[in-house]
Amino acid sequence: MIIDRWFEDRRAALACMTTALLIGALSLGGESLTELLRYDRSAIFAGQWWRALSGHLVHASVGHTLLNVAGLVLIALLFPEPLPLWRWAWRLLILSLGISALMLWRLPELGWYVGLSGTLHGLFVLGFWWLFRQGDKLAPLLLIVLIGKLVWEHFNGPITSNEALVGVPVLVEAHSYGALCAVIYLALARLGARLSAPRTNTGDI
Incomplete structure (x- = not known):
C-alpha cells in the first residue's frame, strides 16, 4: 500500500508539519491577528494584498484549526510524495x-x-494525481469520494457537523475552487514539461 512509503521518505510529513506549526503559531495571535490577516475583499482592493495568501492560514476557532491540521496529517500519510519544502510552499x-x-x-x-x-x-x-502516477489502485477511489463530496456540497450545502465544529458558515465554493486550481496547476505543469522535453523530462510538478 502506498501509505507504507511514508517510512521511506519523510519530506511530505515535514512539509505538512511545518505548515501545521505555522498555522498553530498564527492562532496564538488571537482574534486581532486573525482580523489583520484574514481574506478581506475591501482591504485587498485597498492594497493589503497579503490577505489573499494569509487568509488561508488563519482560522475562526480552535476546532477550525484542528480540523485543517488533521487534513494536513491525512495528506502526509496518504501522499508521501518526496517533495522539497520549496515546492510544497510553491x-x-x-x-x-x-x-x-x-x-x-x-x-x-x-x-x-x-x-x-x-x-x-x-x-x-x-x-491523487501523484498516487495515480505511482500506479496505486487507491487513487481512483479517493478521487471519486472527493468528487462526490464536492457535488454533494454544491447541491446540499456543507456537512452540518463540520460547520458546527468550525464555528462559522462553511464556504463550499472555496473547496471547489481549490480543486479547480489544482487541475489548472497540473495542466500547466504538464504543458510546461512537454515544452521543455528536449531539455528535461523529469515530470516533477
Missing part, C-alpha cells in the same frame, strides 16, 4: 492565491474568509 502559494482570485471574481458578496480547507482540497487533487 503549491500552497499557487493554490491559495488562485482560490482568492476566484473568490474576488466570482463572489463579490463575500466580505471575508478564513481557513485552509480550499487549499487542502487542491492538495488532495495533487495527491
Whole structure:
C-alpha cells in the first residue's frame, strides 16, 4: 500500500508539519491577528494584498484549526510524495492565491474568509494525481469520494457537523475552487514539461 512509503521518505510529513506549526503559531495571535490577516475583499482592493495568501492560514476557532491540521496529517500519510519544502510552499502559494482570485471574481458578496480547507482540497487533487502516477489502485477511489463530496456540497450545502465544529458558515465554493486550481496547476505543469522535453523530462510538478 502506498501509505507504507511514508517510512521511506519523510519530506511530505515535514512539509505538512511545518505548515501545521505555522498555522498553530498564527492562532496564538488571537482574534486581532486573525482580523489583520484574514481574506478581506475591501482591504485587498485597498492594497493589503497579503490577505489573499494569509487568509488561508488563519482560522475562526480552535476546532477550525484542528480540523485543517488533521487534513494536513491525512495528506502526509496518504501522499508521501518526496517533495522539497520549496515546492510544497510553491503549491500552497499557487493554490491559495488562485482560490482568492476566484473568490474576488466570482463572489463579490463575500466580505471575508478564513481557513485552509480550499487549499487542502487542491492538495488532495495533487495527491491523487501523484498516487495515480505511482500506479496505486487507491487513487481512483479517493478521487471519486472527493468528487462526490464536492457535488454533494454544491447541491446540499456543507456537512452540518463540520460547520458546527468550525464555528462559522462553511464556504463550499472555496473547496471547489481549490480543486479547480489544482487541475489548472497540473495542466500547466504538464504543458510546461512537454515544452521543455528536449531539455528535461523529469515530470516533477
